Amino acid sequence: MKEQQYILKKPETFNLKDIFECGQCFRWNEQEDGSYTGIWKENVVNIKKEGQDYVFTGICKNGNLEDEIHTYFDMDRNYEEIKEKLSHIDNYMKDSIQYGKGIRILNQDLWETIISFIISANNNIPRIKGIIERLSKAYGKPIEWNGKTYYTFPTPEELKNVTVEQYRALGLGFRDIRLYETTKMILEGKVNLKELEENPNTMEVRETLLTLSGVGPKVADCILLFSDLKRLEVFPIDVWVRRVMNDLYIKNEDETKVNKKQIEKIAKEKFGNLAGLAQQYLFYWRREA
DNA sequence: GTCCAGGGAATCA
DNA sequence: TGATTCCATGGA
Secondary structure: OOEEEEEEOOOOOOOHHHHHOOOOOOOEEEOOOOOEEEEEOOEEEEEEEEOOEEEEEEEEOOOOHHHHHHHHOOOOOOHHHHHHHHHOOOHHHHHHHHHOOOOOOOOEOHHHHHHHHHHOOOOOHHHHHHHHHHHHHHHOOEEEEOOEEEEOOOOOHHHOOOOHHHHHHOOOHHHHHHHHHHHHHHHOOOOOHHHHHHOOOHHHHHHHHHOOOOOOHHHHHHHHHHEOOOOOOOOOOOHHHHHHHHHHHHOOOOHHHOOHHHHHHHHHHHHHHHHHHHHHHHHHHHHHO
């Protein structure tokens, strides 16, 4: 495969750290020079900031690099407009957006996002990344680039004969059976990912996702928000979001006892159909700062 | 040794 | 419906 290069000139909303460290993805890693290298589909790419431009260098198996980047980085969406709207809600939103102003929500592969967020349950980001890396190395396809070997995220077919014990050996812990069962359900057609992609009804898609093993409300919402399903109105609630929502708007003495429905209600009232974006700014802001 | 992590499922009231 | 408890693993 031939190396390609693409230069993104002076993007308004685009910051490598904000995009890759805000918790939406697990396969991008910072390099010694401050650039980031990652893999999606069968693309291996390094992104380096040069002045106000971003230089993308890498290999792209199908199609051309520019199109792949355009889709993956959600370049058709006007984030300036979204941030402007959310900033007017209150000063908390204004501060959190200022902190994560370079965030873009990636259009990640649905299957990969489902498995990645099943793995994320009661887990921490460094370990999630490690598990996904080992899973890809064990069952994905190798891609050589720039003297290193990268591995694609394994397809359902590539995980077809993997046993629960083999998952456990990768360090998946109690999530081994969930991965096994969900892969089986998708291979058997009990859940059809193509149909999900084509269904505009978010609540219907959510209900279907919830039938998958290891997918509860929070994981389903992350899938809806971070995959190419791209439903910006959902509001995933994890320990960090519950924490920040309680600190800002609810002020309960014991944050662990805050009712989830109360959080959802406030999120819908304040953020409306942009709740997912608001959630992401708040999550990143609270977790990093 | 203890606590915690981008929670979910099983169980019980 | 709502609350409790258990579930591996690794780092702080």
